[in-house]
Amino acid sequence: MVRTQKSPKNGLVKMFLLSNIFSDPERMNQLVSIAQTSLYPMVEGAIKYTIPLTLITFVLGLILAVLTALARLSSIKILQIIARVYVSIIRGTPLLVQLFIIFYGLPNLGITLNPFISAIIGFSLSVGAYASEIIRAAILSIPKGQWEAGYSIGMTYTQALKRIVLPQAARVSIPPLSNTFISLLKDTSLASLILVAEMFRKAQEIAAKNYEFLLLYIEAGAIYWIMCTVLSIIQGRIEDKLNRYVAK
Amino acid sequence: MINIKNLHKSFGDLEVLKGIDLEVEQGKVIVLIGPSGSGKTTFLRCLNLLEVPTDGTIEIDQKLMEFKKTVSKRSITSFRSLTGMVFQNYNLFPHKTAVENVMEGPIIVKNIPKQKAKETAKALLTKVGLGDKVDFYPFQLSGGQQQRVGIARALAMEPKVMLFDEPTSALDPELVGDVLQVMKDLAKEERMTMVVVTHEMRFARDVADEVIFMDEGKIMERGTPEQIFTNPKEERTRRFLNMIQ
Numbered sequence: 469m470v471r472t473q474k475s476p477k478n479g480l481v482k483m484f485l486l487s488n489i490f491s492d493p494e495r496m497n498q499l500v501s502i503a504q505t506s507l508y509p510m511v512e513g514a515i516k517y518t519i520p521l522t523l524i525t526f527v528l529g530l531i532l533a534v535l536t537a538l539a540r541l542s543s544i545k546i547l548q549i550i551a552r553v554y555v556s557i558i559r560g561t562p563l564l565v566q567l568f569i570i571f572y573g574l575p576n577l578g579i580t581l582n583p584f585i586s587a588i589i590g591f592s593l594s595v596g597a598y599a600s601e602i603i604r605a606a607i608l609s610i611p612k613g614q615w616e617a618g619y620s621i622g623m624t625y626t627q628a629l630k631r632i633v634l635p636q637a638a639r640v641s642i643p644p645l646s647n648t649f650i651s652l653l654k655d656t657s658l659a660s661l662i663l664v665a666e667m668f669r670k671a672q673e674i675a676a677k678n679y680e681f682l683l684l685y686i687e688a689g690a691i692y693w694i695m696c697t698v699l700s701i702i703q704g705r706i707e708d709k710l711n712r713y714v715a716k
Numbered sequence: 717m718i719n720i721k722n723l724h725k726s727f728g729d730l731e732v733l734k735g736i737d738l739e740v741e742q743g744k745v746i747v748l749i750g751p752s753g754s755g756k757t758t759f760l761r762c763l764n765l766l767e768v769p770t771d772g773t774i775e776i777d778q779k780l781m782e783f784k785k786t787v788s789k790r791s792i793t794s795f796r797s798l799t800g801m802v803f804q805n806y807n808l809f810p811h812k813t814a815v816e817n818v819m820e821g822p823i824i825v826k827n828i829p830k831q832k833a834k835e836t837a838k839a840l841l842t843k844v845g846l847g848d849k850v851d852f853y854p855f856q857l858s859g860g861q862q863q864r865v866g867i868a869r870a871l872a873m874e875p876k877v878m879l880f881d882e883p884t885s886a887l888d889p890e891l892v893g894d895v896l897q898v899m900k901d902l903a904k905e906e907r908m909t910m911v912v913v914t915h916e917m918r919f920a921r922d923v924a925d926e927v928i929f930m931d932e933g934k935i936m937e938r939g940t941p942e943q944i945f946t947n948p949k950e951e952r953t954r955r956f957l958n959m960i961q
Binding site: 611613614616617619620621622623624625627631632635636639712713714 | 764766789793796797800801803805807808809810811812820821824825826853854855869870872873
Protein backbone atom coordinates (compact mmCIF):
# COMPACT_ATOMS: atom_id res chain seq x y z
CA MET A 469 0.00 0.00 0.00
CA VAL A 470 2.81 2.33 0.95
CA ARG A 471 4.56 1.49 -2.26
CA THR A 472 1.61 2.38 -4.54
CA GLN A 473 1.21 5.69 -2.74
CA LYS A 474 4.86 6.50 -3.00
CA SER A 475 5.35 5.90 -6.66
CA PRO A 476 2.99 7.31 -9.27
CA LYS A 477 5.17 5.55 -11.81
CA ASN A 478 3.87 2.24 -10.48
CA GLY A 479 0.32 3.29 -11.33
CA LEU A 480 1.33 4.22 -14.82
CA VAL A 481 2.94 0.83 -15.33
CA LYS A 482 -0.31 -0.85 -14.24
CA MET A 483 -2.33 1.27 -16.62
CA PHE A 484 0.03 0.24 -19.37
CA LEU A 485 -0.44 -3.42 -18.52
CA LEU A 486 -4.20 -2.96 -18.45
CA SER A 487 -4.21 -1.35 -21.87
CA ASN A 488 -2.10 -4.26 -22.99
CA ILE A 489 -5.02 -6.59 -22.29
CA PHE A 490 -6.86 -5.14 -25.21
CA SER A 491 -3.97 -5.66 -27.56
CA ASP A 492 -3.54 -9.26 -26.53
CA PRO A 493 -6.21 -11.31 -28.34
CA GLU A 494 -5.58 -14.47 -26.38
CA ARG A 495 -6.03 -12.73 -23.02
CA MET A 496 -9.06 -11.00 -24.44
CA ASN A 497 -10.68 -14.31 -25.42
CA GLN A 498 -9.92 -15.74 -22.02
CA LEU A 499 -11.67 -12.84 -20.29
CA VAL A 500 -14.73 -13.05 -22.52
CA SER A 501 -15.02 -16.75 -21.82
CA ILE A 502 -14.74 -16.19 -18.04
CA ALA A 503 -17.35 -13.47 -18.23
CA GLN A 504 -19.68 -15.78 -20.11
CA THR A 505 -19.31 -18.81 -17.86
CA SER A 506 -19.66 -16.72 -14.71
CA LEU A 507 -22.78 -15.03 -16.02
CA TYR A 508 -24.99 -18.04 -15.45
CA PRO A 509 -24.27 -18.55 -11.70
CA MET A 510 -24.50 -14.81 -11.12
CA VAL A 511 -27.85 -14.44 -12.85
CA GLU A 512 -28.98 -17.51 -10.96
CA GLY A 513 -27.97 -15.81 -7.72
CA ALA A 514 -29.92 -12.75 -8.76
CA ILE A 515 -33.05 -14.71 -9.63
CA LYS A 516 -32.93 -17.01 -6.63
CA TYR A 517 -31.89 -14.51 -3.97
CA THR A 518 -31.30 -10.88 -4.96
CA ILE A 519 -34.68 -10.32 -6.62
CA PRO A 520 -36.85 -12.30 -4.17
CA LEU A 521 -35.02 -10.71 -1.24
CA THR A 522 -35.64 -7.25 -2.68
CA LEU A 523 -39.31 -7.84 -3.44
CA ILE A 524 -40.25 -9.61 -0.21
CA THR A 525 -38.36 -7.08 1.87
CA PHE A 526 -39.88 -4.12 0.09
CA VAL A 527 -43.43 -5.36 0.62
CA LEU A 528 -42.83 -6.19 4.29
CA GLY A 529 -40.92 -2.94 4.75
CA LEU A 530 -43.76 -0.91 3.22
CA ILE A 531 -46.33 -2.47 5.52
CA LEU A 532 -44.06 -1.71 8.46
CA ALA A 533 -43.53 1.81 7.12
CA VAL A 534 -47.24 2.59 6.84
CA LEU A 535 -47.85 1.29 10.35
CA THR A 536 -44.90 3.27 11.69
CA ALA A 537 -46.03 6.45 9.91
CA LEU A 538 -49.54 6.06 11.33
CA ALA A 539 -48.11 5.45 14.79
CA ARG A 540 -46.04 8.63 14.47
CA LEU A 541 -49.14 10.56 13.40
CA SER A 542 -51.46 9.06 15.98
CA SER A 543 -52.53 10.94 19.06
CA ILE A 544 -51.48 8.05 21.30
CA LYS A 545 -48.24 9.07 22.96
CA ILE A 546 -46.81 5.59 23.52
CA LEU A 547 -47.23 4.67 19.83
CA GLN A 548 -45.46 7.86 18.83
CA ILE A 549 -42.56 7.07 21.12
CA ILE A 550 -42.21 3.47 19.91
CA ALA A 551 -42.20 4.66 16.30
CA ARG A 552 -39.66 7.39 17.00
CA VAL A 553 -37.28 5.06 18.84
CA TYR A 554 -37.52 2.45 16.10
CA VAL A 555 -36.77 4.94 13.33
CA SER A 556 -33.99 6.50 15.34
CA ILE A 557 -32.23 3.19 16.03
CA ILE A 558 -32.49 1.90 12.48
CA ARG A 559 -31.42 5.16 10.88
CA GLY A 560 -28.68 5.70 13.42
CA THR A 561 -26.89 2.39 12.95
CA PRO A 562 -25.27 0.91 9.83
CA LEU A 563 -27.29 -1.69 7.97
CA LEU A 564 -24.29 -4.02 7.99
CA VAL A 565 -24.10 -3.85 11.78
CA GLN A 566 -27.82 -4.64 12.01
CA LEU A 567 -27.39 -7.66 9.73
CA PHE A 568 -24.44 -8.89 11.80
CA ILE A 569 -26.42 -8.52 15.03
CA ILE A 570 -29.29 -10.55 13.60
CA PHE A 571 -27.24 -13.27 11.94
CA TYR A 572 -24.09 -13.56 14.06
CA GLY A 573 -25.32 -11.96 17.29
CA LEU A 574 -28.73 -13.47 18.00
CA PRO A 575 -27.38 -17.06 18.21
CA ASN A 576 -25.81 -15.96 21.52
CA LEU A 577 -29.39 -15.65 22.77
CA GLY A 578 -30.22 -19.05 21.35
CA ILE A 579 -31.95 -17.55 18.31
CA THR A 580 -30.42 -18.98 15.18
CA LEU A 581 -31.83 -17.86 11.87
CA ASN A 582 -30.82 -18.97 8.43
CA PRO A 583 -29.07 -16.36 6.26
CA PHE A 584 -32.03 -15.63 4.00
CA ILE A 585 -34.46 -15.11 6.90
CA SER A 586 -31.92 -12.94 8.69
CA ALA A 587 -31.52 -10.82 5.60
CA ILE A 588 -35.29 -10.45 5.19
CA ILE A 589 -35.67 -9.30 8.78
CA GLY A 590 -32.74 -6.90 8.60
CA PHE A 591 -33.66 -5.30 5.29
CA SER A 592 -37.38 -5.08 6.17
CA LEU A 593 -36.61 -3.24 9.38
CA SER A 594 -34.38 -0.89 7.45
CA VAL A 595 -36.86 -0.17 4.65
CA GLY A 596 -39.64 0.21 7.23
CA ALA A 597 -37.78 2.95 9.05
CA TYR A 598 -36.68 4.94 6.01
CA ALA A 599 -39.95 4.59 4.11
CA SER A 600 -42.00 5.51 7.17
CA GLU A 601 -40.60 9.02 7.01
CA ILE A 602 -41.49 9.25 3.31
CA ILE A 603 -45.02 8.02 3.95
CA ARG A 604 -45.47 10.26 6.97
CA ALA A 605 -44.48 13.29 4.92
CA ALA A 606 -46.76 12.21 2.07
CA ILE A 607 -49.75 11.80 4.40
CA LEU A 608 -49.06 15.21 5.91
CA SER A 609 -48.92 16.74 2.43
CA ILE A 610 -52.58 15.85 1.78
CA PRO A 611 -54.73 18.87 2.68
CA LYS A 612 -56.83 18.66 5.85
CA GLY A 613 -59.88 19.39 3.72
CA GLN A 614 -59.58 15.94 2.15
CA TRP A 615 -59.96 14.27 5.55
CA GLU A 616 -62.85 16.58 6.35
CA ALA A 617 -64.59 15.86 3.07
CA GLY A 618 -64.29 12.15 3.88
CA TYR A 619 -65.64 12.65 7.37
CA SER A 620 -68.45 14.87 6.08
CA ILE A 621 -69.83 12.03 3.97
CA GLY A 622 -69.81 9.79 7.02
CA MET A 623 -66.44 8.06 6.76
CA THR A 624 -64.52 6.84 9.76
CA TYR A 625 -60.81 7.60 10.22
CA THR A 626 -59.87 4.25 8.69
CA GLN A 627 -62.17 4.68 5.70
CA ALA A 628 -60.93 8.21 5.01
CA LEU A 629 -57.35 7.02 5.35
CA LYS A 630 -57.77 4.04 3.05
CA ARG A 631 -60.04 5.55 0.40
CA ILE A 632 -59.06 9.21 0.33
CA VAL A 633 -55.70 9.98 1.90
CA LEU A 634 -53.44 6.98 1.20
CA PRO A 635 -54.23 6.82 -2.54
CA GLN A 636 -53.24 10.46 -2.86
CA ALA A 637 -50.24 10.01 -0.57
CA ALA A 638 -49.12 7.08 -2.75
CA ARG A 639 -48.78 9.36 -5.75
CA VAL A 640 -46.66 11.83 -3.79
CA SER A 641 -44.42 9.12 -2.39
CA ILE A 642 -43.67 7.15 -5.57
CA PRO A 643 -40.47 9.04 -6.50
CA PRO A 644 -38.85 8.88 -3.05
CA LEU A 645 -40.04 5.28 -2.52
CA SER A 646 -38.48 4.33 -5.84
CA ASN A 647 -35.20 5.64 -4.49
CA THR A 648 -35.60 3.45 -1.44
CA PHE A 649 -36.42 0.48 -3.65
CA ILE A 650 -33.37 0.97 -5.86
CA SER A 651 -31.13 1.46 -2.83
CA LEU A 652 -32.55 -1.71 -1.36
CA LEU A 653 -31.79 -3.70 -4.49
CA LYS A 654 -28.17 -2.58 -4.33
CA ASP A 655 -27.91 -3.00 -0.56
CA THR A 656 -28.85 -6.67 -0.86
CA SER A 657 -25.21 -7.15 -1.88
CA LEU A 658 -24.48 -6.72 1.84
CA ALA A 659 -26.30 -10.00 2.39
CA SER A 660 -23.24 -11.69 0.90
CA LEU A 661 -21.54 -10.95 4.22
CA ILE A 662 -24.09 -13.01 6.12
CA LEU A 663 -23.68 -15.90 3.69
CA VAL A 664 -26.73 -15.40 1.48
CA ALA A 665 -25.83 -16.87 -1.89
CA GLU A 666 -27.04 -13.80 -3.76
CA MET A 667 -25.50 -12.42 -6.88
CA PHE A 668 -22.55 -10.54 -5.42
CA ARG A 669 -21.55 -13.51 -3.26
CA LYS A 670 -21.48 -15.60 -6.41
CA ALA A 671 -19.16 -13.05 -7.97
CA GLN A 672 -16.90 -13.19 -4.91
CA GLU A 673 -16.80 -16.97 -4.95
CA ILE A 674 -15.90 -17.14 -8.62
CA ALA A 675 -13.28 -14.44 -8.26
CA ALA A 676 -11.75 -16.22 -5.29
CA LYS A 677 -11.03 -19.16 -7.58
CA ASN A 678 -9.76 -17.48 -10.73
CA TYR A 679 -8.44 -14.14 -9.31
CA GLU A 680 -10.26 -12.12 -11.99
CA PHE A 681 -11.55 -9.63 -9.43
CA LEU A 682 -11.78 -6.67 -11.73
CA LEU A 683 -13.72 -8.52 -14.39
CA LEU A 684 -16.19 -10.19 -12.04
CA TYR A 685 -16.91 -7.16 -9.92
CA ILE A 686 -17.48 -5.03 -13.00
CA GLU A 687 -19.76 -7.76 -14.31
CA ALA A 688 -21.70 -7.77 -11.03
CA GLY A 689 -21.96 -3.99 -11.15
CA ALA A 690 -23.26 -4.15 -14.70
CA ILE A 691 -26.01 -6.59 -13.72
CA TYR A 692 -27.06 -4.33 -10.82
CA TRP A 693 -27.09 -1.39 -13.18
CA ILE A 694 -29.33 -3.18 -15.68
CA MET A 695 -31.77 -4.17 -12.95
CA CYS A 696 -31.88 -0.62 -11.58
CA THR A 697 -32.49 0.78 -15.05
CA VAL A 698 -35.44 -1.56 -15.49
CA LEU A 699 -36.79 -0.36 -12.13
CA SER A 700 -36.47 3.27 -13.19
CA ILE A 701 -38.50 2.54 -16.30
CA ILE A 702 -41.19 0.84 -14.22
CA GLN A 703 -41.17 3.83 -11.85
CA GLY A 704 -41.87 6.14 -14.79
CA ARG A 705 -44.81 3.99 -15.88
CA ILE A 706 -46.33 3.99 -12.40
CA GLU A 707 -45.92 7.75 -12.08
CA ASP A 708 -47.68 8.29 -15.40
CA LYS A 709 -50.55 6.12 -14.25
CA LEU A 710 -50.94 7.84 -10.89
CA ASN A 711 -50.64 11.27 -12.46
CA ARG A 712 -53.68 10.83 -14.63
CA TYR A 713 -55.85 12.92 -12.32
CA VAL A 714 -53.42 15.82 -12.06
CA ALA A 715 -53.62 18.85 -14.35
CA LYS A 716 -50.65 18.93 -16.74
CA MET B 717 -85.57 20.04 12.59
CA ILE B 718 -82.61 21.72 14.30
CA ASN B 719 -82.56 22.82 17.91
CA ILE B 720 -79.38 24.27 19.36
CA LYS B 721 -79.01 25.31 22.96
CA ASN B 722 -76.22 27.22 24.64
CA LEU B 723 -73.55 26.08 22.17
CA HIS B 724 -69.98 26.89 23.16
CA LYS B 725 -66.73 26.19 21.35
CA SER B 726 -63.24 27.06 22.54
CA PHE B 727 -59.89 26.45 20.92
CA GLY B 728 -57.61 26.34 23.95
CA ASP B 729 -58.12 29.64 25.73
CA LEU B 730 -59.85 31.24 22.79
CA GLU B 731 -63.62 31.10 23.02
CA VAL B 732 -65.03 31.29 19.50
CA LEU B 733 -68.68 30.51 20.17
CA LYS B 734 -70.11 32.04 23.31
CA GLY B 735 -73.49 30.46 23.75
CA ILE B 736 -75.61 30.08 20.61
CA ASP B 737 -79.29 29.24 20.71
CA LEU B 738 -81.10 28.56 17.48
CA GLU B 739 -84.10 26.71 16.18
CA VAL B 740 -84.65 25.88 12.56
CA GLU B 741 -87.87 24.41 11.27
CA GLN B 742 -88.03 21.73 8.62
CA GLY B 743 -87.63 23.09 5.10
CA LYS B 744 -86.34 26.50 6.18
CA VAL B 745 -83.28 28.22 4.78
CA ILE B 746 -81.11 30.10 7.25
CA VAL B 747 -78.39 32.44 6.04
CA LEU B 748 -75.57 33.28 8.42
CA ILE B 749 -73.74 36.54 7.88
CA GLY B 750 -71.12 38.33 9.89
CA PRO B 751 -67.59 39.71 9.78
CA SER B 752 -64.66 37.33 9.52
CA GLY B 753 -63.77 35.91 12.89
CA SER B 754 -67.36 36.19 14.05
CA GLY B 755 -67.56 32.41 14.47
CA LYS B 756 -70.06 31.68 11.71
CA THR B 757 -67.91 29.09 9.97
CA THR B 758 -67.00 27.47 13.29
CA PHE B 759 -70.69 27.36 14.13
CA LEU B 760 -71.48 25.64 10.84
CA ARG B 761 -68.64 23.15 11.34
CA CYS B 762 -69.99 22.41 14.82
CA LEU B 763 -73.28 21.34 13.28
CA ASN B 764 -71.37 18.75 11.23
CA LEU B 765 -69.13 17.96 14.21
CA LEU B 766 -66.01 18.70 12.20
CA GLU B 767 -65.44 20.80 15.30
CA VAL B 768 -66.80 19.21 18.44
CA PRO B 769 -68.44 21.87 20.63
CA THR B 770 -67.18 22.26 24.19
CA ASP B 771 -70.59 22.77 25.78
CA GLY B 772 -74.27 22.87 24.97
CA THR B 773 -76.57 20.63 22.96
CA ILE B 774 -77.51 20.13 19.32
CA GLU B 775 -80.63 18.29 18.31
CA ILE B 776 -81.15 17.41 14.66
CA ASP B 777 -84.09 15.33 13.49
CA GLN B 778 -84.89 14.36 17.07
CA LYS B 779 -81.40 13.09 17.72
CA LEU B 780 -79.70 14.81 20.59
CA MET B 781 -75.98 15.38 21.18
CA GLU B 782 -74.72 16.75 24.49
CA PHE B 783 -71.21 18.12 24.61
CA LYS B 784 -70.64 18.62 28.32
CA LYS B 785 -68.99 15.21 28.52
CA THR B 786 -66.76 13.76 25.83
CA VAL B 787 -68.58 12.14 22.95
CA SER B 788 -67.55 8.88 21.33
CA LYS B 789 -66.21 8.70 17.80
CA ARG B 790 -69.00 6.39 16.80
CA SER B 791 -71.74 8.76 17.93
CA ILE B 792 -69.98 11.60 16.11
CA THR B 793 -69.93 9.60 12.88
CA SER B 794 -73.59 8.65 13.12
CA PHE B 795 -74.72 12.16 14.10
CA ARG B 796 -72.69 13.61 11.25
CA SER B 797 -74.69 11.57 8.75
CA LEU B 798 -77.71 13.79 9.47
CA THR B 799 -76.03 16.71 7.77
CA GLY B 800 -74.34 17.22 4.42
CA MET B 801 -71.47 19.67 4.12
CA VAL B 802 -70.44 21.82 1.17
CA PHE B 803 -67.02 23.40 1.53
CA GLN B 804 -65.65 26.72 0.39
CA ASN B 805 -62.82 25.01 -1.48
CA TYR B 806 -65.05 22.16 -2.73
CA ASN B 807 -62.64 19.54 -1.30
CA LEU B 808 -63.48 17.10 -4.07
CA PHE B 809 -61.40 13.94 -4.13
CA PRO B 810 -58.92 14.72 -6.92
CA HIS B 811 -58.16 11.06 -7.64
CA LYS B 812 -61.79 10.25 -8.40
CA THR B 813 -64.04 11.29 -11.26
CA ALA B 814 -67.17 13.36 -10.67
CA VAL B 815 -69.39 10.30 -10.50
CA GLU B 816 -66.88 8.45 -8.28
CA ASN B 817 -66.84 11.41 -5.91
CA VAL B 818 -70.61 11.21 -5.58
CA MET B 819 -70.69 7.38 -5.31
CA GLU B 820 -67.96 7.15 -2.70
CA GLY B 821 -70.11 7.80 0.38
CA PRO B 822 -73.01 5.53 -0.58
CA ILE B 823 -70.65 2.66 -1.48
CA ILE B 824 -68.20 2.88 1.40
CA VAL B 825 -70.37 4.21 4.20
CA LYS B 826 -73.81 2.91 3.31
CA ASN B 827 -72.69 -0.30 1.57
CA ILE B 828 -74.95 0.34 -1.39
CA PRO B 829 -74.13 -1.89 -4.41
CA LYS B 830 -71.82 -0.15 -6.84
CA GLN B 831 -74.13 -0.27 -9.84
CA LYS B 832 -77.05 1.19 -7.95
CA ALA B 833 -74.90 3.88 -6.36
CA LYS B 834 -73.62 4.82 -9.79
CA GLU B 835 -77.11 5.28 -11.18
CA THR B 836 -78.13 7.45 -8.24
CA ALA B 837 -74.93 9.44 -8.55
CA LYS B 838 -75.50 10.05 -12.26
CA ALA B 839 -79.05 11.19 -11.57
CA LEU B 840 -77.78 13.61 -8.93
CA LEU B 841 -75.13 14.98 -11.25
CA THR B 842 -77.76 15.46 -13.93
CA LYS B 843 -79.86 17.35 -11.44
CA VAL B 844 -77.04 19.79 -10.72
CA GLY B 845 -76.54 20.24 -14.47
CA LEU B 846 -73.48 18.03 -14.91
CA GLY B 847 -75.01 15.02 -16.63
CA ASP B 848 -72.39 15.33 -19.38
CA LYS B 849 -69.44 15.58 -17.02
CA VAL B 850 -69.78 12.39 -14.96
CA ASP B 851 -66.45 10.90 -16.03
CA PHE B 852 -64.42 14.09 -15.68
CA TYR B 853 -61.77 14.43 -13.02
CA PRO B 854 -62.05 17.50 -10.78
CA PHE B 855 -59.07 19.17 -12.47
CA GLN B 856 -60.99 19.05 -15.74
CA LEU B 857 -63.93 20.98 -14.27
CA SER B 858 -64.39 24.69 -13.56
CA GLY B 859 -64.76 25.87 -9.98
CA GLY B 860 -68.50 26.21 -10.35
CA GLN B 861 -68.79 22.71 -11.77
CA GLN B 862 -66.61 21.33 -8.99
CA GLN B 863 -68.78 22.97 -6.37
CA ARG B 864 -71.89 21.47 -7.93
CA VAL B 865 -70.25 18.02 -7.76
CA GLY B 866 -69.60 18.87 -4.10
CA ILE B 867 -73.30 19.53 -3.58
CA ALA B 868 -74.25 16.29 -5.34
CA ARG B 869 -71.72 14.39 -3.23
CA ALA B 870 -73.31 15.70 -0.03
CA LEU B 871 -76.84 15.02 -1.30
CA ALA B 872 -75.96 11.43 -2.17
CA MET B 873 -75.86 10.63 1.54
CA GLU B 874 -79.47 11.80 1.87
CA PRO B 875 -78.89 14.22 4.73
CA LYS B 876 -81.72 15.88 6.67
CA VAL B 877 -79.93 19.22 6.63
CA MET B 878 -77.50 20.76 4.16
CA LEU B 879 -74.72 22.99 5.41
CA PHE B 880 -72.96 25.41 3.07
CA ASP B 881 -69.72 27.07 4.12
CA GLU B 882 -69.25 30.08 1.83
CA PRO B 883 -69.93 27.89 -1.20
CA THR B 884 -69.32 30.61 -3.77
CA SER B 885 -66.49 32.60 -2.16
CA ALA B 886 -63.75 30.83 -4.10
CA LEU B 887 -65.53 31.15 -7.45
CA ASP B 888 -65.01 33.57 -10.31
CA PRO B 889 -68.01 35.92 -10.42
CA GLU B 890 -69.44 34.49 -13.63
CA LEU B 891 -69.55 30.99 -12.13
CA VAL B 892 -71.43 31.95 -8.98
CA GLY B 893 -74.87 31.96 -10.62
CA ASP B 894 -74.99 28.26 -11.49
CA VAL B 895 -74.11 27.21 -7.98
CA LEU B 896 -76.64 29.54 -6.40
CA GLN B 897 -79.29 28.30 -8.81
CA VAL B 898 -78.69 24.72 -7.69
CA MET B 899 -79.00 25.81 -4.08
CA LYS B 900 -82.17 27.74 -4.87
CA ASP B 901 -83.74 24.70 -6.52
CA LEU B 902 -82.78 22.60 -3.55
CA ALA B 903 -84.52 25.02 -1.22
CA LYS B 904 -87.60 25.74 -3.31
CA GLU B 905 -88.25 22.39 -5.00
CA GLU B 906 -86.91 19.86 -2.54
CA ARG B 907 -87.80 21.86 0.56
CA MET B 908 -84.37 21.02 1.95
CA THR B 909 -83.49 22.46 5.34
CA MET B 910 -80.37 24.53 4.77
CA VAL B 911 -77.91 26.56 6.81
CA VAL B 912 -75.78 28.75 4.57
CA VAL B 913 -72.80 30.92 5.43
CA THR B 914 -72.49 33.36 2.56
CA HIS B 915 -71.80 36.91 1.48
CA GLU B 916 -74.26 36.66 -1.41
CA MET B 917 -76.87 39.13 -0.26
CA ARG B 918 -78.98 38.61 -3.36
CA PHE B 919 -79.23 34.92 -2.53
CA ALA B 920 -80.11 35.74 1.07
CA ARG B 921 -82.87 38.10 -0.04
CA ASP B 922 -84.31 35.66 -2.58
CA VAL B 923 -84.07 32.38 -0.71
CA ALA B 924 -83.54 32.82 3.02
CA ASP B 925 -86.42 32.47 5.44
CA GLU B 926 -84.27 33.97 8.11
CA VAL B 927 -81.02 35.89 8.19
CA ILE B 928 -78.79 35.68 11.24
CA PHE B 929 -76.08 38.22 11.94
CA MET B 930 -73.25 36.86 14.07
CA ASP B 931 -70.46 38.79 15.71
CA GLU B 932 -67.89 37.87 18.35
CA GLY B 933 -69.21 34.36 18.79
CA LYS B 934 -72.81 35.35 19.43
CA ILE B 935 -75.99 35.85 17.47
CA MET B 936 -76.41 39.63 17.46
CA GLU B 937 -79.57 39.90 15.44
CA ARG B 938 -81.97 37.72 13.53
CA GLY B 939 -84.97 38.33 11.33
CA THR B 940 -86.39 38.03 7.87
CA PRO B 941 -84.11 39.19 5.06
CA GLU B 942 -86.41 42.19 4.70
CA GLN B 943 -85.94 43.23 8.34
CA ILE B 944 -82.20 42.65 8.45
CA PHE B 945 -81.32 44.28 5.15
CA THR B 946 -83.66 47.26 5.17
CA ASN B 947 -84.14 47.98 8.82
CA PRO B 948 -81.51 46.40 11.09
CA LYS B 949 -81.99 47.16 14.75
CA GLU B 950 -78.39 46.74 15.86
CA GLU B 951 -75.78 49.34 15.08
CA ARG B 952 -73.22 46.61 14.41
CA THR B 953 -75.43 44.90 11.87
CA ARG B 954 -75.90 48.20 10.11
CA ARG B 955 -72.17 48.88 10.04
CA PHE B 956 -71.45 45.40 8.66
CA LEU B 957 -74.08 45.70 5.93
CA ASN B 958 -72.79 49.13 4.94
CA MET B 959 -69.31 47.71 4.61
CA ILE B 960 -70.20 44.87 2.30
CA GLN B 961 -72.73 46.67 0.13
